[in-house]
Amino acid sequence: MWDKPALLNWIANLLYAISMVVMLYAAVYVVVHLPIFPLREVKVDGELHHVSREQVKLIVAKHLKGNFFTLDLINARDAFEKLPWARSVSVRRRWPDKLEVVIEEHEALARWGSTALVNKQGELFHAASGSDLPVFYGPDNGVIEVASQYDSLNKVLQSANLEVATLALTPRRAWQVTTTNGIVLELGRVEMQPRLEKFANIYSSTLVGLNKKITYVDLRYPSGFAVRRPTAVVNTGKVASADGSQKAVEAVKPSASDSKAMKSDTVKKRTGTVT
Structure with a gap:
C-alpha cells in the first residue's frame, strides 16, 4: 500500500474533504445557535373569532423555543393545533426574524348531544360555546351523515x-x-326531504291558520301524515277516597274538534290536511 502514491493521495484528499465538511458543519452550528438571529415577531393570521391574543401569547412563551433557525416548526404547529377552536394550522419562517402562523378555526354547526360540537365539515371537536345551536344525535359513525342532512x-x-x-x-x-316550537316530526328512513316538503306546504297553507298547537307529526305514510295535538285540561274537582279524605283531580274533556284531531294519530291524512 505504501508503495502506491496514487492511492495514498486519494486517501489523503478524502480525509481532507471530510475534515473540511466537519469543520464547516461545526461553524454553521455555532453560528445559527448564536443569539444574533432571535425570533422577534410571531404573526398570526386567519379569521379568528375564538382564538384570543392571550392564548397566542401563552403558546409563544411556553412552546416557541430557539432562534430563527433552530425553532422546531413541527412542535410549534402542534402547540397551536391544541387550541380548542383550531381546526388546522400552518407555520413558516419569514426572513429575517418573523414566524407566520395561519389558523383556520372550526365553524360550529351544532352540538353533538352534550359531549362535543360539530363543525361545518361534519367533524367533532371539543370546545366551549355559548351560541344557540341545534343539537344532533346519532351513532358514533353518523356525524357526517347527520351534518350533511341538516342544511x-x-x-x-x-x-x-x-x-x-x-x-x-x-x-x-x-x-x-x-322544531324550535316543539313539533316532533317522524321522517322515517327514505324520502325524508319530499315528506318534509309536503308537511311544510300544508303547515304554511292550512295548519298555521287553524291556530292549534301541534306536538307530533308522523310523515312516514306514503300519501299523507298523521298529526297529534296536546290534550287540554278543562276543569278540576275533588273525589272522596276510601278513607273519607278528599283528593284533587283534573278532569280532561276534549272538545269535538279536539277529539277529531286526536283521532288523526291513528289514521292517515290522505289529503294532507287537518280538519
Missing part, C-alpha cells in the same frame, strides 16, 4: 317559518326532527 332539511322548514332544534338519526337509520 337541506332546515331549508325546507324555514320555508314554513320553522327551524330545526334537534336532528336525530337512530341506529336503524330513521330520522326525527324537533
Whole structure:
C-alpha cells in the first residue's frame, strides 16, 4: 500500500474533504445557535373569532423555543393545533426574524348531544360555546351523515317559518326532527326531504291558520301524515277516597274538534290536511 502514491493521495484528499465538511458543519452550528438571529415577531393570521391574543401569547412563551433557525416548526404547529377552536394550522419562517402562523378555526354547526360540537365539515371537536345551536344525535359513525342532512332539511322548514332544534338519526337509520316550537316530526328512513316538503306546504297553507298547537307529526305514510295535538285540561274537582279524605283531580274533556284531531294519530291524512 505504501508503495502506491496514487492511492495514498486519494486517501489523503478524502480525509481532507471530510475534515473540511466537519469543520464547516461545526461553524454553521455555532453560528445559527448564536443569539444574533432571535425570533422577534410571531404573526398570526386567519379569521379568528375564538382564538384570543392571550392564548397566542401563552403558546409563544411556553412552546416557541430557539432562534430563527433552530425553532422546531413541527412542535410549534402542534402547540397551536391544541387550541380548542383550531381546526388546522400552518407555520413558516419569514426572513429575517418573523414566524407566520395561519389558523383556520372550526365553524360550529351544532352540538353533538352534550359531549362535543360539530363543525361545518361534519367533524367533532371539543370546545366551549355559548351560541344557540341545534343539537344532533346519532351513532358514533353518523356525524357526517347527520351534518350533511341538516342544511337541506332546515331549508325546507324555514320555508314554513320553522327551524330545526334537534336532528336525530337512530341506529336503524330513521330520522326525527324537533322544531324550535316543539313539533316532533317522524321522517322515517327514505324520502325524508319530499315528506318534509309536503308537511311544510300544508303547515304554511292550512295548519298555521287553524291556530292549534301541534306536538307530533308522523310523515312516514306514503300519501299523507298523521298529526297529534296536546290534550287540554278543562276543569278540576275533588273525589272522596276510601278513607273519607278528599283528593284533587283534573278532569280532561276534549272538545269535538279536539277529539277529531286526536283521532288523526291513528289514521292517515290522505289529503294532507287537518280538519
